[in-house]
Amino acid sequence: MNVHVVQNPAPAADGIRHDWTRAEAQAIHDLPFNDLLFRAAAVQRRHFDPNRIQMARLLSIKTGGCAEDCGYCSQSAHHAAGTGLKASKLMEVERVLAEARKAKEQGATRYCMGAAWRSPKNRDMAAVVAMVEGVKAMGLETCMTLGMLSDDDVVKLKDAGLDYYNHNIDTSERYYSSIIKTRTFADRLDTLARVREAGMKVCSGGIIGLGETIEDRIDMLVTLANLEEHPESVPINMLIAIAGTPLENEKKVDPIAFVRVIALARIMMPTSYVRLSAGRTEMSDEMQALCFFAGANSIFCGETLLTADNPGEDKDQVLFKKLGLEPEVLEGSAEPATGDDAGTTFSRDGIMHDSHERALKALERRGRLRSLASRSGLDFSSNDYLGLATSPELSEAVARALDRGVAIGAGGSRLLRGNDPEHEALEAEAASFFGAESCLYFGGGFLANYALFSTLPQRGDLVVHDDLIHASVHDGVRAGKAAAQSAAHNDPQAFDDAIKAWRTQGGTGRPWIAVESLYSMDGDRAPLDDLAAVARRHDGYLVIDEAHATGVLGPDGRGLGHALEGAPDVISLHTCGKALGVSGALLLVPRTLRDYLVNRARPFVYATAPSPLMAAAVRAALGIVASEEGNRRRDRLAGLVAFAGRAIERQLEIAPSGSHIQPVVLKSDDRAVRVAKILVDQGFDIRAVRPPTVPEGTARLRLTLTLNTGEEATARLIDGLARALQEVPA
CATH class of the missing domain: 3.90.1150.10 (Aspartate Aminotransferase, domain 1)
Structure with a gap:
């Protein structure tokens, strides 16, 4: 007889570990079966009611035609000839909401929506957001799985109120490429990191039965358990070998081996919901009962699971009655209890700042928690x-402005009483200095970019921005009407290709190319002449953020795009808080666009005007730069x-x-x-x-x-x- 002695490092104060090794996890996995189940059941009882099961419903909102080549999936376009599954369009919002209402009536507390996409397209996000908002308004937890997400996608889902995002890692990093070739394991982790950093909860697990080894199963769980924050949901799927897919002939998974994975997941991620997911139609009542005892406390209900069969509500009710289990009720039980709160229930909103605190702790664990520090060194x-911020020249200029009666505060927006002669003098001088038709002064560069991109591009237009463009552009585009797409950094051909593809797909508006002349985090320069040629070839605009070039580069510090300035299809932004040493931003635009911004840009219309005294300081700074x-x-x-x-x-x-x-x-x-x-x-x-x-x-x-x-x-x-x-x- 083998005696298994498992020694783990002391857990963190909250009982959660993020430093598992394969050897530790393997030792637990290999415990005698009774010992393993006893240990897993004990962990579950410390954090959950062992006789309550979360009921989730999964709806395919867009089926088939997926560009990924996942070897297990009937929805892959790569396997369509063998599976015969035809691609569908995105389901209408009202139909999704109708299905959600039915699911709630049948006892579901969590509603999951899945689309067969490599990643969502911008044109579909409005409908996706409406689905999230509608389902959430019913009092259901919301979850989506849409493939890989961009930063823009994450923000839209977060703003819509999405609770969970599902993105399974499927298997171990070692075995991953044997199953999927169109994306990498790192791609999956990148999306999980974006979701977590946005403050949403993570649902991520894997599939057992892909032909992987026991070590691969353990490595998959080690990866999940060693994330900076454990996934709140961990779905464990048993492969459904679908005819026509590359894995249609894989051997069935041994039931005891599957239960071991469930138990290990419960032990390593104590406060996560461990979901018994795909494959339940192949599981006996006895196997499911062992899974529940080993720590599974969530299932998908309903007769279908995306494109596969699933036990219906009647079968689940019979099984629950046999085992004495009850569906979990959403109110008061959504958050698992830990520590001194074990055995109690509380509302998800019981602690006002709980979600904010969790997000901060997650940032801290990832080494990304920021704090304010005084300047020193x-x-x-x-x-x-240029060292102007503390220069005597600017100090003396500000003193002279005060002496001649320049106001410190504007007292209102510029469309009310806040428009000051200093603002108008600055704008006229800046337009002349930079060689533009007109100028509009904003309180900061972020605000100016936000105003530009949320106002000028119209519905039907396309904003193509460099991969490394500033966050202010991303936020402005999200608040605006136009579609957006990124292009490879400093690659004019990538911009050209993006616009051509958009035209091919029916784009009829105007393209806007957004770049920085000198990139703030890399210090490299954009190929502005080539990008201007692309913009003109497609009857578009080129928007140049000169923030880090203003005052330093170009003739007399006029910027790297000075030769392009003044053209009707070129817009430039010159910030005043960098080399100019003061604050604010100068947006150089054709006269018509300036008038449009004055009338329509919400950050201009509704904001108190910048300080007239600061406008005077910017005038002085421009004078120094030009001297x-x-x-x-x-x-x-x-x-x-x-x-x-x-x-x-x-x-x-x-x-x-x-x-x-x-x-x-x-x-x-x-x-x-x-x-x-x-x-x-x-x-x-x-x-x-x-x-x-x-x-x-x-x-x-x-x-x-x-x-x-x-x-x-x-x-x-x-x-x-x-x-x-x-x-x-x-």
């Missing part, structure tokens, strides 16, 4: 590139950039960006934070930049070169950084 993090003093400052900065570039290439062995923004990509959030702390302790003001500000897996230090430091400090920084990178290896 040598400046290698600000955008005050010989501005040329001297730009020359000094260019010399510092060249000096730093040589040192970076020599000591860090990375390619310099060639600009005053130098990223040092460290990939890991934790490594970026630790390296930054070492440099801060040495007296440098350096900040770690992490997702979602930058793409997943590209956490970095963003070094900015300003006239607030010089060559000696820059040399010490690069030397310290080289040592820190050795101290904290990848």
Whole structure:
């Protein structure tokens, strides 16, 4: 007889672990069956009523035609010839809501909606959002599975009130490519991270019976249990071998082996709902009873499960009566109790800030919790590139403005009494300096971008934005009427292809190309001439965010797109809070578009006007930038950039960006934070930049070169950084 002794590290204070190893999980999985079930049942009783089962209903809102090649799925377009399943259109909203009402009447407390998509298209999101809002209004928990999600998709679903997003990882990372070739395991984890960071709950599990090994099953659960926050729902599916799919001849799963997976999931993720999902039609009552005893506490009810059969309500009622089980009631039981609250029930809204606190803890575990810190140390993090923010020249200009009676506050929006002569003088001078037809002054760059993209592109238009475009553009597009699509970074052909594809699909409006001239996190330059050619070829607009070039690059600091300025199809944004050293933003647009913004842009119409005193300060800053003093400052900065570039290439062995923004990509959030702390302790003001500000897996230090430091400090920084990178290896 083998004696199994399982020793685990002490759990966290809340009883939840995120540091499981394969060896630990394997040892638990391999316990004598009675011991394993006893342990799993004990865990379940600490966190749930063992005789209550959550009833969920799953509806296919769009069936078949999926571009993915999942070997188990009848809905894949790759297998349609064998399965005979025809693709359907997205179901109408009212029909979905009617089905949800029926499900609620039959005892479901959670309603799940699935679409056979690789990822949702922008044109379908309005209907999807309406489905979520309608089902949620019925008092049901909402869940959706739509494939991989973009940041825009996540925000729309979150704003609609979606409770859960389902995105199964299916199997282990090692075995994943044997089942699916059209996406990667990392793609799945990226979407889960986006969902979690948005504050939604996660539903993620896998499938048993794909031809995987026991080790693959264990690795799958280790991956889920070691996420920064456990999925609130973990569906465990048993393969339904569907004729016409590549896995139609897979062997049936041994029932005891399946129950072991359920038990291990319960032990490793104590407060998650473990759902007995697909495959129940092949399970005996006895097998399901063992699964419930081992920790499963949720099922899908109804006679169909997407395209597969499922036991109907009558069969489930008979089984529940045999076992003495009761359906879970949504009110007062949606959140599993833990710790001192075990055995009690409480409302999901019982703690006012509970969801916010969970989201903050999740950020902290991922190394992404941010906090405000006072400025200290040598400046290698600000955008005050020309050192004007604390310059005596600007201080004296502000004092002179006060002396001549310039008001500090506007007192109202510019369409009321807030329009000041300083605003109008600034706009006229800025339009002349940058070579544009007209200018509109906003309180900040984010606000200006938001106003532009939420107002100017019309219904039927398409905004094609660079993959690395600023968050303000994303938010503006979401609030606007036009469709949106991203294009590969700094790739004019990708923009051209996106517009051509849109036209082919019936797009009749006007395309808007949105780029930055100098990218804020990479320090590289956009191919503006080529992008302008694409815009003109398609009768579109080119919108250039010059935020990090204004004052520094181009003739007299007019920006990298200065040669394009003034054309009727070019719009540019020049922010005032970076190299100009003050605050606000100047939107350079044709006169007609300026008038349209004044009348229709909600952030302009309804916001108190920027301070007239700040408008006077911006006028002074533009005067400095356009003067010989501005040329001297730009020359000094260019010399510092060249000096730093040589040192970076020599000591860090990375390619310099060639600009005053130098990223040092460290990939890991934790490594970026630790390296930054070492440099801060040495007296440098350096900040770690992490997702979602930058793409997943590209956490970095963003070094900015300003006239607030010089060559000696820059040399010490690069030397310290080289040592820190050795101290904290990848």
